[in-house]
Every structure is written in C-alpha cells, then in structure tokens.
Amino acid sequence: MSFFSKLFGGDKEAEKTALDLFKGLFGENAKKDDKPEDKPEETAQEDNTSAPADTGADTVSSGPSGDSWGDDMPAEDNQYRHEGAFWLYFEGIFDIEFAEYRYEKQVLTPFKRIVYTFYSGETKVLAVELMSERCSAYKFRNDCKKAGLAYTRFYIDHSGWWNTRSYVVRRMKEALN
Secondary structure (H helix, E strand, O other), X not given: OOXXXXXXXXXXXXXXXXXXXXXXXXXXXXXXXXXXXXXXXXXXXXXXXXXXXXXXXXXXXXXXXXXXXXXXXXXXXXXOOOOOOHHHHXXXXXXXXXXXOEEEEEEEEOOOEEEEEEEEOXXXXXXXXXXXXXXXXXXXXXHHHHHOOEEEEEEOXXXXXXXEHHHHHHHXXXXXX
C-alpha cells in the first residue's frame, strides 16, 4: 500500500492527482537550478472549446503579451513559470491587481477546485473558480448566474492554456464590468 493510498483511503482519483502534483513539485525536472523554459510543459485552459491541441512543445513563444493559449509557453509571466502551487500564482495576482477587493477562498476539492469570492465592502461582486478540466463546469457557474454574481473560471490543467498574468487580469476585469 503506497503512502498516497494510505493518505487518501484508497480513493484512486485523489491518489493520482496527489501523485501528479508531487511529481510536478518534486520530480527530477523541478530542481531549483532549472530555468522555467527547461521545465516540462504543463498546461491549463480557460472556458473555450477551440483550444489548440498539445504538441508537447516546451519552447518560449515570441507572441504578443496576453496570448494565453497555444503550443508554446508564452514569454509572459504565467501559471507554469510560477514556482509554487497554482493557487499561489493566482492569489499573487489577486493581491496586487485587485487589492481594492477582499476575497475569501473555499477549497471545494483539494488540488482540483478552488473558489474565490471577491467583495467590495460587504457586497459579493465576483466569483473566480480555479478548476481541473475533470470537474463539473456548470453547477457553480449556474448558481452564480441565478444569484446575479459575476463569474469567471480558469482551468488549471488543460493542454494549451497558460493562464498568463494579463489574461487572468483581463478576464477578471471583464467579469467585473
């Protein structure tokens, strides 16, 4: 019985997710002296069905800032250049770019689904969902729509999506307007 099997009580999906995260954080390609462009490609997707297919490329694109999808990792700051957990990358953006808002974090499924609720004073103004492509994408979004709460989501593990800083900021500002 493996460590993760004991930890997650035999939940195979949770074990696989934890093992993937562990390998990503502590695998041989995650050494401190690695350059970001030397790391294996990890990808994420936003809500768009026309995402390009993953080719396994790990080169840096010279494309314009704000391009958050494609085969090549953009030169711009993105989720996969960040050293640390994916949620810390997003929280860093929230803290700097949306400092006028207070937010609360709710972990719905560890390593797969986190919801941030943003407040202006005491009023809820935005829900941001960070989620795996394997999670249900509709229930929470529909609940927000019914409640009149602005909503956006970012996939954290979909091939071809990088979640560049400018893309995250742009999507959140669009949702707030």
